[in-house]
Amino acid sequence: VRTAAVIPAAGRGVRLGPGAPKALRALGGTPMLVHAVRAMAESRAVSLVVVVAPPDGAGEVKSLLDTHALPGGSWGNTDVLVVPGGESRQESVKLGLDALPEGYDIVLVHDAARPLVPVDTVDAVVEAVRDGAPAVVPALPLADTVKQVEPAATPGEPEPVVATPDRSRLRAVQTPQGFDRATLVRAHATVTDDVTDDASMVEQLGLTVVTVPGHEEAFKVTRPLDLVLAEAVLARRRL
Ligand code: CTP
Ligand code: MG
Secondary structure, three states: OOEEEEEEEOOHHHHOOOOHHHHHHHEEEEHHHHHHHHHHHHOOOEEEEEEOOOOOOOHHHHHHHHHHHHOOEEEOOOEEEEEEOOOOOHHHHHHHHHHHOOOEEEEEOOOOOOEEEEEEEEHHHHHHOOOOOOOOEEEEEEEOOEEEOOOOOOOOOOOOOEEEOOOOOOOOEOOOEEEEEHHHHHHHHHOOOOOOOOOOHHHOOOOOEEEEEEEEHHHHOOOOHHHHHHHHHHHHHHH
């Protein structure tokens, strides 16, 4: 069974602060997106990567990726396609799926903003889909206690806590999330609510999503401090 990875990379990166779109920002001198593509291509299972670029930036992203490919323009045994994305992450993933050729029955969806995911995590996700799960997410226990609050009526006012979910049963989930292709396509065709990950759309179809162990280094680069951590992780790898 052939596996493709869709990499949504069309976001602006508002929380990271002013600058280029997040996926194109440098990490150790190389754009974050290039790290993410390499992370997918490193897995022997992944034979195609579909990069979803900023809506007006597909041409630029294509030349950028060409610059960082191996001599001869390849990514090992992995092909790379670039398509323009949309207004929301969900829309961008859908556009990536629409561009997926026939013959790929397992699809990974991986945030460009998680450039340092280890290949073992990617392989564990693929393995669990091959074993029959329709949807798989890498997950980690939480360090912080989580509170549910009643949002303040006026911004800046204190927010009352309404509940404290049992932390031992909560997980923070990462990407790549892995899917049986037909299931993910159906989820994107059916679910219209705003969601923050693809697995939740499969949950809404009434199917069971399973977890595999996530990895600390698969964290998402969201705010400036995350970039500091990412640089440090990369520097440690290069020792
Ligand atoms: N993404 C996308 N298309 C969008 C919005 C987000 O492809 N319209 C992608 C981002 O490029 C990123 C991933 O979805 O790789 C996860 O989203 P997030 O971390 O929220 O990135 P941004 O949306 O770029 O950041 P922010 O929310 O701070 O603007
Ligand atoms: Mg976002």
